[in-house]
Amino acid sequence: MKIALLGYGKMGKTIERLASERGHTIVYKKTSSASEGELHKADAAIDFSTPETAEKNILLGLETGIPVISGTTGWLEAFQKITKFCQDRNGSFIYASNFSVGVNLFFQLNEQLATVMNSWPEYKVSIEEIHHTQKKDAPSGTAITVAEGIIKHSEKKKWTLNEGDPDAIEIKARRIDDVKGTHSVYYTSEIDTISIKHEAHSRDGFAIGAIMAAEWILDKKGIFTMKDVLEIG
Numbered sequence: 001m002k003i004a005l006l007g008y009g010k011m012g013k014t015i016e017r018l019a020s021e022r023g024h025t026i027v028y029k030k031t032s033s034a035s036e037g038e039l040h041k042a043d044a045a046i047d048f049s050t051p052e053t054a055e056k057n058i059l060l061g062l063e064t065g066i067p068v069i070s071g072t073t074g075w076l077e078a079f080q081k082i083t084k085f086c087q088d089r090n091g092s093f094i095y096a097s098n099f100s101v102g103v104n105l106f107f108q109l110n111e112q113l114a115t116v117m118n119s120w121p122e123y124k125v126s127i128e129e130i131h132h133t134q135k136k137d138a139p140s141g142t143a144i145t146v147a148e149g150i151i152k153h154s155e156k157k158k159w160t161l162n163e164g165d166p167d168a169i170e171i172k173a174r175r176i177d178d179v180k181g182t183h184s185v186y187y188t189s190e191i192d193t194i195s196i197k198h199e200a201h202s203r204d205g206f207a208i209g210a211i212m213a214a215e216w217i218l219d220k221k222g223i224f225t226m227k228d229v230l231e232i233g
């Protein structure tokens with residue numbers, strides 16, 4: 001497969017390395033200041049850019065008529081617009097806040113745990129995410145997906161970065177140099193704490209998942225999620 005990389009930072013470079021190991025070729029790369037190669041020659045575009053630029057990058061890929069896989073977080077206010085644009089052109093699009101197989105299993109486990117814990121109101125739920133200090137958005141897209149999974153199966157209505165709202169799930173966002181991505185869910189009572197945790201050891205899992213999504217979507221039209229790719233949930 002010929003791949004276009006919309007964003008060539010930490011994730012773009014990891015995808016380049018792992019895609020070539022799987023026999024794919026990078027035919028186009030775009031950064032904030034330059035582009036190299038030929039976008040129209042790509043079979044699929046993979047966007048890992050920035051919250052401010054993802055929307056334009058996704059539209060660029062869809063306008064070119066190729067499937068777009070986006071992992072960029074922090075741009076979801078434009079999701080409806082992208083969905084419509086894609087449907088109007090009979091295009092193909094996948095967004096995932098986290099492409100790693102492990103995190104997608106963690107999402108499933110989180111929803112199962114939320115279902116169990118919904119009968120035990122003495123346990124207060126909270127989420128913690130830890131990332132490297134260059135991360136632009138907070139909370140992480142993954143933490144938001146985790147919160148949405150809990151909201152689906154509990155009385156909670158929303159998430160918050162602040163303390164003290166009993167209707168909201170508190171998300172604590174911590175930034176520590178070079179942490180690739182750690183997400184934990186805590187259920188805490190006066191007596192004890194139950195927790196689940198996913199810790200990424202490198203960026204390889206995110207990158208392999210995005211490449212798998214690109215391989216999967218090539219012969220499909222529509223808007224998909226990582227659940228479709230992995231056939232889970």
Ligand SMILES: NC(=O)C1=CN([C@@H]2O[C@H](COP(=O)(O)OP(=O)(O)OC[C@H]3O[C@@H](n4cnc5c(N)ncnc54)[C@H](OP(=O)(O)O)[C@@H]3O)[C@@H](O)[C@H]2O)C=CC1
Pocket residue numbers: 006007008009010011012030031032033048049050051053057070071072073074096097098099100206
């Ligand atoms: N869904 C998932 O599984 C994962 C999601 N992410 C998310 O992906 C995004 C990128 O992460 P990461 O690679 O670590 O970030 P980096 O900051 O390392 O890379 C961002 C890249 O985007 C480029 N960029 C900036 N403006 C544009 C533009 N207008 N067009 C194209 N590219 C542009 C930057 O270019 P320049 O170098 O010139 O500034 C840089 O190459 C983040 O939102 C992050 O949260 C990260 C990991 C996994």
Ligand SMILES: O=C(O)C1=N[C@H](C(=O)O)C[C@H](O)C1
Pocket residue numbers: 073097098131135136139140141142143180181182
């Ligand atoms: O910025 C990152 O690095 C990551 N971002 C994603 C997110 O916001 O959830 C996924 C992963 O945790 C790494």
